[in-house]
Amino acid sequence: MKLYSVYILECENDKLYTGITTDVERRFREHLSGRGAKFTRMHRPIQIVYCQEFEDRSSALKAEAEIKKLNKAAKLKLIEEHAVDGP
Numbered sequence: 001m002k003l004y005s006v007y008i009l010e011c012e013n014d015k016l017y018t019g020i021t022t023d024v025e026r027r028f029r030e031h032l033s034g035r036g037a038k039f040t041r042m043h044r045p046i047q048i049v050y051c052q053e054f055e056d057r058s059s060a061l062k063a064e065a066e067i068k069k070l071n072k073a074a075k076l077k078l079i080e081e082h083a084v085d086g087p
Helices: 024-033 038-042 057-069 072-081
Strands: 004-011 015-021 045-054
Touching: 004 024, 004 038, 004 057, 004 072, 015 024, 015 038, 015 057, 015 072, 024 045, 045 057, 045 072
Parallel strands: none
Antiparallel strands: 004 015, 004 045
16 A cells, blocks of 8 residues: 655755655655755755655645645644654
8 A cells, every 4th residue: 555645844944845745755855856846946955854644645635735724833833743854
């Protein structure tokens, strides 16, 4: 079974980027190489600061949408509560 992950990247200029993928490390490398989202081409990613796995794409998309609705303070609190080690 393929798992989907919602992740948050810490980027330059004190920005945060949220996305979903089936392979967080591969997607992070894509963002670093400039083949990721337009946002991460403008605000270079520094590290993965949050990652949560889901059993299906629908659940991951719903979680991503909820995280994107949060203000920055709430996102930082979420990151603090569920810190991950970056690459």
